[in-house]
Amino acid sequence: MQKTTVEPQGLQLIRTERTSxxxxxxxxxxxxxxxxxRALKRAWFIVGVLLGINFVQAVLIWILQAGPI
Numbered sequence: 001m002q003k004t005t006v007e008p009q010g011l012q013l014i015r016t017e018r019t020s021x022x023x024x025x026x027x028x029x030x031x032x033x034x035x036x037x038r039a040l041k042r043a044w045f046i047v048g049v050l051l052g053i054n055f056v057q058a059v060l061i062w063i064l065q066a067g068p069i
Contacts, residue, residue: 031039
């Protein structure tokens with residue numbers, strides 16, 4: 001009886017740059033401290049505006065539920 005051996009073939013990977021539907025991740029740009037603080041101020045401003053809108057809506061709902069004064 002004769003033994004047969006099969007050599008495993010090496011894997012060839014397909015390059016993702018030309019086949020991927022999602023573009024490859026670009027290196028992130030380092031942001032400076034000034035840009036970071038500016039972004040935080042903008043975020044807190046938006047939070048404050050939204051909180052104010054919610055407060056006004058709550059007061060209006062409370063007034064409308066009370067009926068005519």
